[in-house]
Amino acid sequence: MSELGALLKTARQEKGLSLDDVQEQTKIRKRYLEALEEGDFKVLPGKFYIRAFIKNYAECVGLDAEEVLKHYQNEVPEPEVHVAETLPARKPKRMRSSRSERFGKIGFSLLMWLFLLLVIIVIWYYNVYSKEGKPANEPDSTPITDNSDITTTPTPTKTGASPTPTPTPTPTPPPVAITFQETKGRDDIFVVSPAKDSYELLVTNSGDASWLEVYENGKNGTKLYYANIKDGEQAAFTVKGDVYLVLGRPGNLEVKLDNVIVEDGDNNKGSKRILLQLQAADTTAQ
Numbered sequence: 001m002s003e004l005g006a007l008l009k010t011a012r013q014e015k016g017l018s019l020d021d022v023q024e025q026t027k028i029r030k031r032y033l034e035a036l037e038e039g040d041f042k043v044l045p046g047k048f049y050i051r052a053f054i055k056n057y058a059e060c061v062g063l064d065a066e067e068v069l070k071h072y073q074n075e076v077p078e079p080e081v082h083v084a085e086t087l088p089a090r091k092p093k094r095m096r097s098s099r100s101e102r103f104g105k106i107g108f109s110l111l112m113w114l115f116l117l118l119v120i121i122v123i124w125y126y127n128v129y130s131k132e133g134k135p136a137n138e139p140d141s142t143p144i145t146d147n148s149d150i151t152t153t154p155t156p157t158k159t160g161a162s163p164t165p166t167p168t169p170t171p172t173p174p175p176v177a178i179t180f181q182e183t184k185g186r187d188d189i190f191v192v193s194p195a196k197d198s199y200e201l202l203v204t205n206s207g208d209a210s211w212l213e214v215y216e217n218g219k220n221g222t223k224l225y226y227a228n229i230k231d232g233e234q235a236a237f238t239v240k241g242d243v244y245l246v247l248g249r250p251g252n253l254e255v256k257l258d259n260v261i262v263e264d265g266d267n268n269k270g271s272k273r274i275l276l277q278l279q280a281a282d283t284t285a286q
Contacts, residue, residue, distance in 0.1 A: 004036075004072040004075045005036060006037075007072075008054075008057055008063075009037045010228075011058075011062060011063050017060075025060050026056040026057060028053055028057070032045075036057055050076060051069060062271065063271075071226070175260065176258040177192070177193050178257060179191050180263075186273050187244075188275070190276050191279075196279075197240065198240045199240070199257055200238060200259075201214070202236050202237075202259075203225075203245070204234045205229045205231055205232065205233050205253055206231065206253075207231060207252030208231060209228045209229065209231065210247065210249035211246070211247075211271075212229045212246070212248065213225060213244075213245065214235065214237060214244075216239050218242045218244055218275070224237050225237075239278065242277050243276040244274070244275050245275075245276075246271065246272075247264075247271060247272045249271075250264060250271070255274065257276060
């Protein structure tokens with residue numbers, strides 16, 4: 001049995017479904033479902049149907065189909081792609097007429113005469129300037145500075161010790177505020193304020209085993225958790241960037257950020273995706 005097949009079978013059993021139940025919901029034949037759990041893809045009608053069967057099976061048992069395909073892409077065979085054979089393009093023959101060669105010789109000769117004329121002009125200008133103007137080697141007698149304009153700034157004298165400044169007390173940071181912003185595609189987006197160096201994330205399960213995924217720095221960021229979380233278990237993380245969560249059974253899972261519950265609305269859906277946009281503290285020196 002492959003790792004992908006074991007994941008699908010475990011999720012089905014935890015949800016209390018038989019192969020007949022999955023066949024009824026997905027309309028996929030039972031022998032194909034058994035082949036998916038055993039990792040025997042040769043039984044399936046063709047490579048084109050494998051990814052579609054896995055996706056339907058995963059959604060039926062409460063898993064995120066796209067993430068499952070992405071995580072186990074090495075086990076899933078790619079569909080056959082037919083590439084059309086293309087003929088190599090012929091290089092055009094280089095045509096050069098006697099007329100173009102003649103004009104090239106004329107242009108080269110013209111450039112040579114223009115360069116010679118430029119050299120003559122430069123020599124003439126240099127000779128005229130040397131005779132009528134100031135010699136090039138004559139030193140400049142202009143003083144660099146005028147002594148009459150130099151003034152001395154008196155150094156202030158210390159009359160007494162400066163007073164010791166009173167230390168400013170460190171203000172207590174306000175509690176975290178989590179505000180729903182919008183639903184974009186399948187993602188519920190929340191804005192978290194105020195800005196902090198880091199946040200404490202805590203996910204608690206109070207029901208049947210549920211699928212949980214946690215990513216730091218957005219959907220394509222660092223994977224912090226990717227597995228089922230059982231009844232009574234907790235998953236705690238210290239995060240500094242945006243947090244992306246995939247909840248297989250949102251009704252069983254409670255999400256807290258710095259002890260503030262994320263109110264994610266309707267929890268009766270098969271799965272839920274949440275993006276927490278964190279505002280990191282500005283550490284740039286002023």
